[in-house]
Amino acid sequence: MIIAVIQAGSQSGKNELIYSTVKKYAPDAEVINFGCTEDEKNKFSYIEISILVGLLLSSKAVDFVVTGCSSGQGMMLACNSMPGVLCGYIPTPQDAYLFAQINDGNAVSLPLGEEYTWAGEENLDKTIAKLFSEPFGQGYPKSEAKRKLEDTKLLKRIRYNSQVSMIKLLNTLEKPLLDKVLRKKEVVEYIIENGKDGEIKSFLKGIR
Numbered sequence: 001m002i003i004a005v006i007q008a009g010s011q012s013g014k015n016e017l018i019y020s021t022v023k024k025y026a027p028d029a030e031v032i033n034f035g036c037t038e039d040e041k042n043k044f045s046y047i048e049i050s051i052l053v054g055l056l057l058s059s060k061a062v063d064f065v066v067t068g069c070s071s072g073q074g075m076m077l078a079c080n081s082m083p084g085v086l087c088g089y090i091p092t093p094q095d096a097y098l099f100a101q102i103n104d105g106n107a108v109s110l111p112l113g114e115e116y117t118w119a120g121e122e123n124l125d126k127t128i129a130k131l132f133s134e135p136f137g138q139g140y141p142k143s144e145a146k147r148k149l150e151d152t153k154l155l156k157r158i159r160y161n162s163q164v165s166m167i168k169l170l171n172t173l174e175k176p177l178l179d180k181v182l183r184k185k186e187v188v189e190y191i192i193e194n195g196k197d198g199e200i201k202s203f204l205k206g207i208r
Contacts, residue, residue, distance in 0.1 A: 001026070004062040006034040006052060006187070008069035009043040011112040018110070021125055022066050025132045032062065034187050042183050046075045051173070051181045054082030055188075055204075057106055058166035059195030064106050066128075070113030079107050083163045086156065092123070093130035097140070100130075102148050103155075104137035167199050182207065 003026055005019045012035070019033040034052070036044055044052075046069040056062045065087075069075040072089055079087035086105035090096040099105060108131065110124060137152070139145025170178065182188055188204050195201050 001029040001064060002062045003029045003031045004034055004056050004065045005031060006049055006065065007036060007067050007112065008046040008049050008075060009036040010070055011068060012036045012038045014112050018066060021128045025129045044184065047078050048181050050075060050078030050082055052184055052187050053079050053107060054085055054166055055191055058084045059191045059197045059200040061191045061195040066108055068110030068112045072109045072111030076109035079109060083166045083169055090127055090131065093126045096127045096131035100136045101138050101140040102152065104152050167203055170203060
């Protein structure tokens with residue numbers, strides 16, 4: 001599994017904590033840190049980051065994304081507006097576990113600013129630990145696993161049929177917004193090098 005870490009610029013001070021925690025609890029995965037870090041000149045909003053999350057997942061450059069913003073909810077909603085993204089809001093270890101086992105999505109959003117204290121750091125550690133504690137998509141509770149997984153497959157089918165392609169979405173974005181998003185050069189270059197969707201790669205090559 002290839003996991004990307006990328007959170008809103010407003011929470012850049014917690015980037016290294018998120019990255020190191022994911023690496024600790026997903027030791028068999030390749031974990032790539034795309035920021036946002038405190039030393040970045042450009043400051044990216046949660047909406048701009050959600051578009052990058054959509055690009056990373058739609059291009060199949062990565063398999064999973066760990067993200068977040070101050071409340072975690074804005075990023076979750078923005079990511080779920082992106083084609084091919086099924087993002088869960090995981091404020092607690094229990095939420096993380098249930099999302100991984102039942103909803104089997106490809107992104108999670110953490111609350112990183114709201115009432116965040118040193119106790120918040122401990123909660124984040126336990127939440128990431130629970131997220132990666134077992135293989136995804138096993139269903140829960142075990143007695144209801146088959147039904148839960150069938151519901152998840154149905155949800156993914158409905159979402160797929162209700163969404164436009166990533167390319168179509170990109171072509172609807174206002175130029176200033178798209179230009180800002182594509183200033184995150186490390187993400188763009190990674191997708192061009194590692195993405196599996198030729199149409200998205202060609203789009204990015206044409207405007208980088």
